[in-house]
Amino acid sequence: YDYARSGRKVDRPARTVSIKEIVVEEIGLEDGILRAVVRVDCSKGTYMRTLADDLGQRTGYYAHATTLVRSRCGPFELADAVDLEQLFDWSRQGIGQQSFMTFLHNKGLLLDISRAFDSFPACDLPADLAAKLISGQSLVLSEDFLLKNQPFSLTCRPELIPENGRKLVFYSRNRLICVAGLEEAEPAFYRIKTERVLIDLADFRQS
Incomplete structure (x- = not known):
């Protein structure tokens, strides 16, 4: 921002993103300036201020973003969020x-960690492989x-899940156990490497 305000040109390398939908919800003149409220459904990594600039160029106007609101991130909706001040007020009640x-649990505000991975392809494993x-060992699975x-998902084929960087979540005994990376080991076989363990091994064996 400092470079832009001082008139220095900043190179912005192109990146591949996915724009699923752009909807103009409001548009009109305000103090002689054309203003629009635009809703965008996009993949992670989309730089919204650059998108506003690009939309302006495509429509023949100079444009920039004045306000940004993230209404959803993965499975989490802004409508379901709680204001921090509200949380502080509750915490001051002396409990x-x-x-x-x-x-918080009784209010339905504590979510299971598996909710964070709703958009990830998932696979169910027998207990021995899980x-x-x-334990951090890699697997080779067909x-x-x-x-x-x-x-838990439509497909595990890696070429269809670039948005999550070829990552899967694994379940076993109806419990989320880990996030793992996926890479091709040989034709029709994939090497699975644990990236984040989400359950203690002793706890898993007792379940």
């Missing part, structure tokens, strides 16, 4: 930390295995 967590991933054991 202990554990009681406060129970209070224990290996939890494409057929991945496709037959994925009740």
